[in-house]
Amino acid sequence: MFSVTISDTGTEINQKEINQKEMYKKISFLGDGARGKVYEVEKDGKSYALKDISKVRLDDSEILTMKFNLEIQKNLDHPNINKVFEIFEDTFSIVAIMELCQDDLYKKRKTLDRKEIPNIFRQIVEAVLYLEDKNLIHNDIKLANVVMCNGIPKLTDFDRVESYICDKEGKTNMTGYEGYEYYMAPEMCRNGYTIKINSWQLGMLLYGLLADKYRPVNIEKNFYQKYTRHMDGYEYVSKNAPSIPENLKENPLAYDLLSKLLQPDPNLRPPVREILEHPYLK
Ligand SMILES: Nc1ncnc2c1ncn2[C@@H]1O[C@H](COP(=O)(O)OP(=O)(O)O)[C@@H](O)[C@H]1O
Ligand SMILES: [Mg+2]
Numbered sequence: 001m002f003s004v005t006i007s008d009t010g011t012e013i014n015q016k017e018i019n020q021k022e023m024y025k026k027i028s029f030l031g032d033g034a035r036g037k038v039y040e041v042e043k044d045g046k047s048y049a050l051k052d053i054s055k056v057r058l059d060d061s062e063i064l065t066m067k068f069n070l071e072i073q074k075n076l077d078h079p080n081i082n083k084v085f086e087i088f089e090d091t092f093s094i095v096a097i098m099e100l101c102q103d104d105l106y107k108k109r110k111t112l113d114r115k116e117i118p119n120i121f122r123q124i125v126e127a128v129l130y131l132e133d134k135n136l137i138h139n140d141i142k143l144a145n146v147v148m149c150n151g152i153p154k155l156t157d158f159d160r161v162e163s164y165i166c167d168k169e170g171k172t173n174m175t176g177y178e179g180y181e182y183y184m185a186p187e188m189c190r191n192g193y194t195i196k197i198n199s200w201q202l203g204m205l206l207y208g209l210l211a212d213k214y215r216p217v218n219i220e221k222n223f224y225q226k227y228t229r230h231m232d233g234y235e236y237v238s239k240n241a242p243s244i245p246e247n248l249k250e251n252p253l254a255y256d257l258l259s260k261l262l263q264p265d266p267n268l269r270p271p272v273r274e275i276l277e278h279p280y281l282k
Helices: 018-023 060-075 114-133 197-210 223-227 233-239 246-250 252-261
Strands: 025-032 036-043 046-054 084-089 093-098 146-149 152-155
Touching (some): 018 093, 025 046, 060 084, 060 093, 114 197, 197 252, 246 252
Antiparallel strands (some): 025 036, 036 046, 046 093, 146 152
């Protein structure tokens, strides 16, 4: 199991250094998402990415979780995971200093050379496998959370990372949905799902790269919160699972891998380790 050392006060973060943020000179705005704004910054002649998470709409337990999750990312060491160097906070924000990258895959997807896709995808699969080996799940794998660093893809945004345990049958202790609703594996609507939800999310990522459609499933916004108690969400999401576009048949290997990953029945879907064996990634 993976663990992070935390002090009595909650985290390793040094709260005294209130003006630490000012030591980083803002150069440009790089991007934002649901929680953070990311800037290119400079300190002592070196460039970094600075993620600024506003505390304004977060309660105390959410603030603690955000800090804890950044500590997890800081403790990871993999070439395809965006490195976090330092974390600190002031009255209004939690701040992470990270390795500077360029565009995320969502912004880059239209200009990507299709020949690069298997190589990019394989590296993200390796990052996800590294996390699985530490019993960690990212929970929010999507194009906007993969940044490119000089041609190397790196998974980032660990805001929803979770540590899990599995029983003898491989069922995890995770319940309920975390992350991007449109990338939700159908079985997440039922309790006792396995870590094969990662293979589904990776399938969605590959779909986003190959089919150039970010939201392949046709499900209603906030469906998970609204309906799962009243209907069989598994049937609903399975029925609305993306059909693989016919033009992808031009590339039979990509088509084959995508069909296997976006298989609604988790028993028929390959685990992450097997994805690496697929000829499309060789
Ligand atoms: N290290 C980085 N280098 C360059 N751009 C980044 C970096 N990290 C994040 N970004 C950009 O900022 C966006 C938001 O960052 P992210 O960590 O996903 O925040 P949020 O939690 O708000 O979604 C990303 O989609 C990407 O465009
Ligand atoms: Mg994000």
